[in-house]
Each structure stands twice: as C-alpha cells, then as structure tokens.
Amino acid sequence: MKYWLSALALIVIWGLGKVCWENRLAAERRVIMVGQDLPMNYQLRDSLGQGFTMAALGGFRGLAADSLWFTLTTAWEDQEWERVQAMAEMCVLLQPRVTFYWDMGAWNLAWNASVAVENAPLEKGKIDRRKHDSMMWIEAGRDLLERGIRVIPERPILYQRLGDLYWQRLGEYEQAAEYYKEALKRPKAPLYLERFVGFALEKAGKNREAYEYWKQLWQSSKEHPEQSQHRWDVIEDHIRKLEGDMKIPAEQRFFQKEVR
Amino acid sequence: MKNSLRHIFVIAGNTFTEAIRQKVLYVLVVFCLIMLGGSSFYTQFDFRGDDFKFMKDLAYAAISVIGLLVSLLGAAMLIPAELEKRTIYTLLSKPVRKFEFIVGKYLGLVLLLTLFVTLMAGIFMLAVWGHESSLTAGILKASQGHPTEFQQQMINEFRAGAYDPAMWQALVLIWAKLCLVTVISVLFSTVASSTVFIVSCTLFIYLIGHLQSVARDFWFSQSGGASWLTTAFLAAVSLFIPDFQTFNLIDEIISGNPVLWQNTWHILLYSAVYTVIALAVSALLFENREL
Numbered sequence: 151m152k153y154w155l156s157a158l159a160l161i162v163i164w165g166l167g168k169v170c171w172e173n174r175l176a177a178e179r180r181v182i183m184v185g186q187d188l189p190m191n192y193q194l195r196d197s198l199g200q201g202f203t204m205a206a207l208g209g210f211r212g213l214a215a216d217s218l219w220f221t222l223t224t225a226w227e228d229q230e231w232e233r234v235q236a237m238a239e240m241c242v243l244l245q246p247r248v249t250f251y252w253d254m255g256a257w258n259l260a261w262n263a264s265v266a267v268e269n270a271p272l273e274k275g276k277i278d279r280r281k282h283d284s285m286m287w288i289e290a291g292r293d294l295l296e297r298g299i300r301v302i303p304e305r306p307i308l309y310q311r312l313g314d315l316y317w318q319r320l321g322e323y324e325q326a327a328e329y330y331k332e333a334l335k336r337p338k339a340p341l342y343l344e345r346f347v348g349f350a351l352e353k354a355g356k357n358r359e360a361y362e363y364w365k366q367l368w369q370s371s372k373e374h375p376e377q378s379q380h381r382w383d384v385i386e387d388h389i390r391k392l393e394g395d396m397k398i399p400a401e402q403r404f405f406q407k408e409v410r
Numbered sequence: 411m412k413n414s415l416r417h418i419f420v421i422a423g424n425t426f427t428e429a430i431r432q433k434v435l436y437v438l439v440v441f442c443l444i445m446l447g448g449s450s451f452y453t454q455f456d457f458r459g460d461d462f463k464f465m466k467d468l469a470y471a472a473i474s475v476i477g478l479l480v481s482l483l484g485a486a487m488l489i490p491a492e493l494e495k496r497t498i499y500t501l502l503s504k505p506v507r508k509f510e511f512i513v514g515k516y517l518g519l520v521l522l523l524t525l526f527v528t529l530m531a532g533i534f535m536l537a538v539w540g541h542e543s544s545l546t547a548g549i550l551k552a553s554q555g556h557p558t559e560f561q562q563q564m565i566n567e568f569r570a571g572a573y574d575p576a577m578w579q580a581l582v583l584i585w586a587k588l589c590l591v592t593v594i595s596v597l598f599s600t601v602a603s604s605t606v607f608i609v610s611c612t613l614f615i616y617l618i619g620h621l622q623s624v625a626r627d628f629w630f631s632q633s634g635g636a637s638w639l640t641t642a643f644l645a646a647v648s649l650f651i652p653d654f655q656t657f658n659l660i661d662e663i664i665s666g667n668p669v670l671w672q673n674t675w676h677i678l679l680y681s682a683v684y685t686v687i688a689l690a691v692s693a694l695l696f697e698n699r700e701l
Binding site for chain 2: 171213
C-alpha cells in the first residue's frame, strides 16, 4: 500500500509540474506553426474545430492528407471538379502549412477546372454559362491562394502562383507584376521572377514603368550575389526594344557605350 | 552504485539479445522495409517533387507505426514472459534489485528501438538520395548537361529537399516518442501480466496522449462553469498522460517550417524527465508486486 501511495504522490507532483512544462512546449509549437503564440480563446476555438481533428490523427496527419490528395488525383482524372475542390479544402485543413496543397489545389481549380468548363460542349436548349462557370473556378483558385498566403506569408511560391493566375487566367498583368514583386521580397525567391515583373509591366502596356524597371534591374543586378546566373541578354534586349518603341533619342538611350 | 549499474547493463544486454531473437521483430522489419520501398511509388503524385513530401510522410509514418509495434510488443512480451517462465525468480534471487531489473529491461528495449530507428533511417535516407539522384540525372540528361535557369532551380530544390538536415530532427523526435511509449508499456507490465492488457492500455494512453493538449486547454480555461466530474476528468488526463502532440513537430519539419534544434532538445529533455519519473513509478509498483 505504501508503494502505491508513493507512486501516486510521485505522479501527482510530477503531473502538476508537467502541465506547466507542456503548456510552454505547446506555446513553442504554436510559434513554429503560425509564427506567434495565440491567445487562449483562439486556441479553444481551434481546439474545437480543426485542432481536434489534427490531434485525433496523432502523428499521421501528413499521411491522411496524402491519402486525400490521391483521391483528389482520381477526381481530377474523372473531371469531378467539385470533388477536387472539396479534397483540396480538406488537405489544406489538415496541413495548412504545406504550400504544395494550396499551390496545386489552386492550379487544379483555376487552370484545369476552368479550362475544362470553358471547353465543354454546349448542351442544346441550355443557356451558355461556360464563361461564368469558368470564372467561378478561377475565383475559387484565387481564393485558395489568397488564404494560403495568409497562412504562409513568408514563402514566395504562393505569391508567384497568384501572379501567374492574374497573368494567365485573368489577364491582369499589372496585378501580376505586383505579386511577383511581393514574391521577390521573400527569401529563396527564384531569380527569374525579377524578369517576370518587367514582362508583366510590358504586357500591361506600362512601357515607361517597365523601361525604368529594366534599367533599375540592370543596375542593381551588378551587385546581385547570383549575377552570373542572370540573363543579361534578355534584360538588355528589353531595354533596347522599349527604347525603340518609346522613340527615345539616341543620346538619351541607356546603352551608349556600356554593353556587357 | 557501480554494482547496480553493472546489473542494469547486463540485464539491458540480455533483454536486447532476447528481443532481437524474436521472429516477430523480423516480420515487422520486413513490413517496414516494404513500406519504405513503397514510398518511392508515392512520388508520382508529387507533381512538383521538390521536397519529397509524400515520400517523407510515408517513411516517417512507417517508422512510427512499426516502431510503436516493436516497442509495445517488446515491453509487453518480455517482462510478463519472465514471470511466466519464472526466470525472474532466478534473477531476483541474486543480488539484483527489482528497480535494476525494470531499468535494465527498459534500457534493453531502448537499445532495440535505437537499432531499429537507425536501420530504417539509413534505408530511408538511401531511398531519398537515390530518388534525388535519378531526378537530377534526368534533368541533366534532358538538358545535355546545360540546365536552364528554371531547371537549375529545380535541381537546387531537389538537393535541398533530399539533404535537408531537419530530416534527422524528425527521426530523433520519432525515436524519443517511441521511447516514451516504451516506458509506459513497461509501467503497465509491472502491474499486469497479460500481454493483451498491457498492449491495449498502452495504445489507449497513446491515443489519449494525442488529445491531452485539448483536455489541458479546457482544464486551464474553465471558469467555474463545468461540473466537478468534468473538471476531475480533465485534470486526470492532463496530470497522468503525456502530451504526444509535443512530438508532432515532425509535421512542421515536413512542411518545411524551420524547427530549431533548441526546440528538439527541449522535447528530448521533457521525454527524459518523463521517462525517469515513469521508471521510478514502475519500480515502486514492482516493489509492491508479489512474485
């Protein structure tokens, strides 16, 4: 009996210290997960909803999300776009910090679903809603990417994809340039995005802005740590082309003597 | 003290030898190898493929599940077997104390888990590196040795994903979690002699442990509204059961979130202290047991 009581006392004393320690570890985990330690009220709401699911799945959340992704792949092959959307939503719910699900989920909606709807044959006697439906899928993809950015604001990929979406699906090139610029502010952004900003500005018809941008890029790139990787020829070509288009006098042109 | 340590190491060595002689262990290892081999198949769903997420998810899950079975069966079979075969009487009739027996058994099982995790980690790393090499070689072949800017970016991402040092952090966390499950299994085996009972109870604790943080949050946030029964239940779960969610930084590591080694050490320290307390409780309960 004495041993049982000693064991119980040890567990209770340790338990009291342990819960405080566990709270501290949980706070550290939240900082890693969302970049900040959220207030208790938020934690409780979270605990009731997705937090509960995540907790229940234990250490196999990743595997559960992967299985859902395989189901999504099947739905994609069968062109069941509502199912694709539902699966993508569940994947991002399970693993909100994985960029892949936001990125590929949005690609499935804004590109695959919208193009499939656009190209679908028109049924006789029905109103042509293809443009409207296509736009609806593009909006769904955009929404997914925007929510993804709110969850993972520190990585460049989702900004890049949103820029792609504005460029390729909505034809809003100026907006695309803005998102490429946002992507470039993040660490490990691909270098070629610097040129994408210029291309987008040109496509938007903002020739003066594009010209200034290309010149600035040419100058700043001289101090660029990865300058050997830069496509200098492309930048030079665009500066020359824009100077021609804008009829800039020869004496005011950027490349008078300096040519790399 | 010196004698005590010698006894513990001898028992640990014997437990390890005995454990690796069990055929069920080899069956589990083969299953794990099949799962690790199968992880390469997963990569075909990973369209971008830069971080080997699918491969890592399956591999970590395989090591966790099979490791869980190894630790459960190890503890649940070895200690009751000593009682059943009455070999424990020979052992305890020598100047070996009951707590030395418990600690020795636990360390032997930890040794077994360390070998298992190391072996599986080695095979997993080889699979990831092999996959990275084949992807990189494919790109280099397609570009005839002169990859474009975009291709070079992909190669860099493949390499970053395959040689990510955080993979070791994830494996260390899996190992620590398995060690904690083992000590709970050992604790149950000091009061029970049925393998099924020990395995069931440990699994039960394992599952509740993943929800413990939810119970703890509720317990801390209550402001007099809940009944005493609810409060007592939440307090019991919070006080007695470890928070297994703590180890789920593995998910963050796979997601590419930076997890500092400092956080990992903190969790390892928590596990170590928990283990010492659980072993002390096990020793106290075993002292009380009539053999």
